[in-house]
Amino acid sequence: MAVAVCGVPMGRRAAGVRTVITVALVFAAATASTASFAAPAREAAASGAPGRALEVVALVTGKVERTAVGYRADAVLQRMHAGERVLPAGVPVTILLEDATGIDLGARIRTDATAFRADPGERSVLVVRISETPGTIEPAAGVLGTAAWLRSSLAAAASTLPGPGADLIPGLAVGDTAQVDDRLDERMKTASLSHLTAVSGANCAIVVGLAFLLAAACGASRALRVVIGGAALIGFVILVTPEPSVVRAATMAAIAMLALLLGRRSAGLAVLSLAVAVLLALDPWLASSLGFALSVAATGALLVLAAPLAAGMSRYLPRPLAAVIAVPLAAQIACGPLIVLIDPGVAAYGVVANILAAPAAPMATVVGLAACLAAPLPVLQAGLAALAWLPSAWVAATAELVSTLPVRTVPWAEGPVGLVLLAVVGGAVAVLLVPGARRRPARLVRLLGAGVATITAGVALGSLAVTAVVIPLSTPDDWRVAMCDVGQGDAVLVRSGDATMLVDTGPEPEPLAGCLDRLGVERVDVLVLTHFDLDHVGGLEAVIGRVGLLLHGPATDEGDEHDIGRISADRVVSATAGMRGGLGEATWRVLWPADSAAFPAGNDASVVVELSGPGLPRTLLLGDLGAGAQRALLASGALQPPYQVVKLAHHGSADQEAALYAALGASLVLIPVGADNDYGHPRDEALGMASRGGAAIARSDRDGLVLAGLTATDRGARVTVWREHAPVEVGGAE
Template sequence: MLAALFRARVALGRAVRGHDLRMVPAAGAAWAVAAGVLGTGSRTGLAVSLAGLAVLLAALLRRHAALALVAAVVAGVAAGCAWRLALDEHGPVPALAADHAVASVEAQVRSDPRTFERAGRTGVVVGLRVERVTTRHGTVTTRALVTAFGDESAGGLTVGQRLTARVSLAPADRGPEVATARLLRLGPVRPPPWWWGGAQDVRDGVARAAAHGHPDGRALVPALVDGDERGLTDELREDFRRSGLTHLLAVSGTNLTIVLACLLALARVGGVSPRWTWAVGVAAVVGFVLLARAEPSVVRAAAMGLVGVAAAGLGSRGGTRALAWAVVVLLLVDPWLALRPGFVLSVSATAGILLLVPPFADALGRWMPRWAAVALAVPLAAQLACTPAVAVLSGEVSLVAVLANLLAAPAVAPATVLGLGAGLLALVPGPWAVLPGWLAGWCAHWIASVGRWSAGLPGASVEWGAPWWVLALLCAVLGVGLHRAARRPALAVGLCLGLVVVLVRPPQPGWPPRGWLMVACDVGQGDATVVDVGGAALVVDAGPDPTAVDACLDRLGVDRVAAVALTHAHADHVDGLGGVLEGRDAGPVLVGPGGGAPNRDGRTTQVAAGARLSVGGAQVEVLGPVGPGARVSDPSRDEQDGEGSAVNDASLVLRVHVRGVVLLLTGDVEPAGQDALLRAGADVSADVLKVPHHGSARQSRRFVEAVGARLATVSAGRDNSYGHPSAAALDLLRDVGTRTFRTDRDGDLAVVLRDGRLSVVTR
């Protein structure tokens, strides 16, 4: 390990050789000072600023230029932090917020409204810059940032508008916003200045044009072009997080670099002289900031995009110097960036690209075309640089990020440029925006498909619980190894094939996985679901074979069964009951109107809709059957209607609450029974859905939409003659944003809860 670290240090030295690193110490010191001062207060900032000035004076007297540069930057950033904190600590708005005062304010909207749900009601949160505050004691002028909460009437506000409002103020958490404000009454709203109004027209045009393309484009194209994330679903965000594509869902330096490259190319084609191309670039940056809103993330993205342009024009040496200066300037403008995760990721990714792409591209370029080598080196370098920070933020390390970014990259630039072009053409009367909007939507569909596919791979990500610096050292060693492997085609291809094997069928460190809540057992064409209820298990259905379910419970280490629920009397759900009960301490067997087991030793208990049970640490609601299914008198009389069955609709439907997660276990209930539950007013919403009837085509869209599950499991046998799960059911689940996992392909499926996040681990 020590030898590997030494080789990594040598290789890093070679990578940075030729780069202008004189500003790096100053940028690092500025970042550390900003983070420290913001956490301690304005007095600390003032003291650090004075100390920096003293060091600066001493360095100038001794003609120590490097130390003087660091001291000057530290003094400036510390003074900026102290000034910002003093305004927050002693301004009029924080004082009023501390008293929970009610006041009238004149303010400017500084961020787009976002809607949220709370206690069944829709609310709106919007950022304001308060310019005047009026109370019964008088009127004061200020420029305080506040976060305002209101009802749906605030949803139509746009950036740049000026408004008057009656608000109730309250203290805010430490940050650039000095208070929160509840909008009691919204007064007159004045239109925004022309530059903000024009930017809003373009944003609206992008959204209208994207509506002509694929449904994925309606959500993703506005996010790619101008950072409008309102159409994104939680499921798409989660898929992009697992696949390492999250940076595409928000404005980043990549967006600006793409737009700048296109504009500068058009300027050269149009005959613009080189001395005026800088004006085109500056105009593009200003337009980008207006379009994507002048929020901290956008300002940061603009700076990183300019660093990329500097690197393209001045070489990696100039790019490294530009990155360090960008960090310093951004911290002077907004010191709170020092504590923002996005700032860490942007700087890390940009630094990784500047330092690591050239050596990786040179190594790969020995045996592949230069364009392909660069295309592969960019996501590889960015991922290596960002992995430690991502692991700290998410607790996971993506193994598929490089592959996903490589597959998505060809569509990112076309989607961005076509979407922006469509937004501009939408300002002109006529159908000019339809074609570019349609093309941008299909490019976005490719990106979304890559995200979903890569996130669905069993080995897409792994947990990381060790300190970040351990991962940083491992990434350094890995970078050296990958650089050496990149020179040898056979070794590089072999490593790629090995990674594919790990992604598709990852090795299991043990079973069951830590934090498991529920396991869908692979028992062939049948159902057997196990829920961890704390020291025991709730088993719902037992599959067709005692041996298969017994083996699944043994793998989970289950020796005590708190209760068994048999949803209905079909053999693929009940014939394995002996494998559950024998050799284990078992509680009652619960059945519904659809039957399920003979009453042996008084063990069987019948339950009906409306029953509420405590099973270990879980709370179980019996939602169904209701309607005609609840009145099945002879389960042996199975009246078939195509693939339907009266007994299927008599299945017990259980809603299980365990460790803050809701599971909906549905037996084989079919559309008639599913819709009956909705008509009865049952709350079927859940985090995890056991898909009814092994994923047959007979599913109610209204029911699946009402469940709204993030994850779904399908229990079906390999190569079964029924065609389960059906393509129609899988398409329906995908349409409503539910990620689906299948026992016929993946084996046992464990739903895992770790750090508040749900995921599925396969065996």
């Protein structure tokens, strides 16, 4: 007697399980074999190259991407010499360059370089650093050369159009983000729209679908339609470069077309599973690619979760609206836990932003791709690029709008804990919304899901209320000098009227960005980079594209010059003693660095700035000067004490000159310093010098954000100070 389970006979069910297990073992063995066969050459290259001067010939196999320190590209070694020793060729590497002119997919580079091991688990065996312009570049030729020409032609056509919408056109059409500056890139990430410039399954589906329609319109047979669709797919992959998400989407499309050719139905989830298995067998290192994992997770969510979510929400919303919301919600539920591994936060408006951008993105993709292919006809290309600009500008405007909203990111636990917590929350949301999930689980599961979702919503709303309402209302808005809490680093703001100066950016962009948002600073009229240590310039990304005048200390190498260039300031000036300028109603004056070889670039050549003006405490910011430079500054006669607010030099290190602080006569001494730092800052000796004479001490490790201003009294002007963790007032009347 046959027994059925869930409507499937037991014998057939067992046979299906055996088949799945067999196929899984076959692909697991293939994956292990691929990694095993590649291991000897990979290990020989990894152990023989680091620490040596290399002669390298490499073929670029991936998209050239801009980074904070130059450019990077995936490549395959065709030849590598370390002195007389020939190292294995054919291994994948990552190339770091300072100048990517003439380098694209398919280009061949011959150059001298150095290398170091890539991180474990990476596809690349080595990271090859080219410190100068590559010796010889053979541009991509043939089909790859044509694709490179088409991409550059589209970028050139888009560059004639205005605003960030023009910069997005190549990215939306063919995944070329070279024109997207750091500010726009940050806005796209904040709005969870950066995936629109990463070519995915939707782009492949559009291309293959159009090819099929055109072939069918011409009366082509099914087999010929599949061939034409496959050729269009291959050409599209070459055009957009074979990134992990592109390869995944193209493999799925190829499998679906093969099923069509064989006259078999193809289930989306089965196609996705087979595509992932094939790709991992051919390239096991894709398993460590976050881009590949996000692509698979998003596709799986759309196949499995989007329709049930839409059905569940349609009980409360119009069906079309429910369908529109379900797609980004499903993707966020699936991808969110992976994203928190690299960015511990949840985009508060990601779903809303994707709903707003949804009508425009496909239009920009299709019309932009047509503009790219119309490169041989410049007039037609220009017209199509102008049409693509409209939806592209809509996407850019959506990202800009979201970036102006309060609490754009909800803080979340990082690492595996954050992943598990967000996965649980996503599961709870699915249990509550999906109709089948409400009927089948036990009542306890539904109650747990409701509890988790309710608690999470409460915490999120509470965080939103605190961050968007309570903190701004409790933060004084009459400040004139602000010391941001950015950890072990400097970031001091000075405001006069509507103008703002920022002195240094701290070690990371996130704390500085939070401080600027909290204080309502949208534009930095004057940015001072006292010197180029990481704890003073590491947060540059928070102000890129927002700077009027950049004053910087001595640049020591090409890395410093690169930092200066990527700020995109309206004016750039190397600071020297004696310079002066205006900031609203106030004036600033550079007192240091001196033109002396005795103080080379670095701490002792830090830019020292004095500020004074109506309503502004007389302020002196001492950078990271050591005792020797402090003595020279005191002897130079440039100082005009007394100063009401002084920033203690070098986070309160012991290398201080007591005579300087005695002469300054400060009412308030600011010490930007990280909690529990490894240097023991601020040192007791420095604290003693700073507080001598009755000056109040404010330090960011204990006080958090510190704001200072001036209050008029009968006896003169008094410095007032607000501390985030202990609000008090201090005197200092003059």
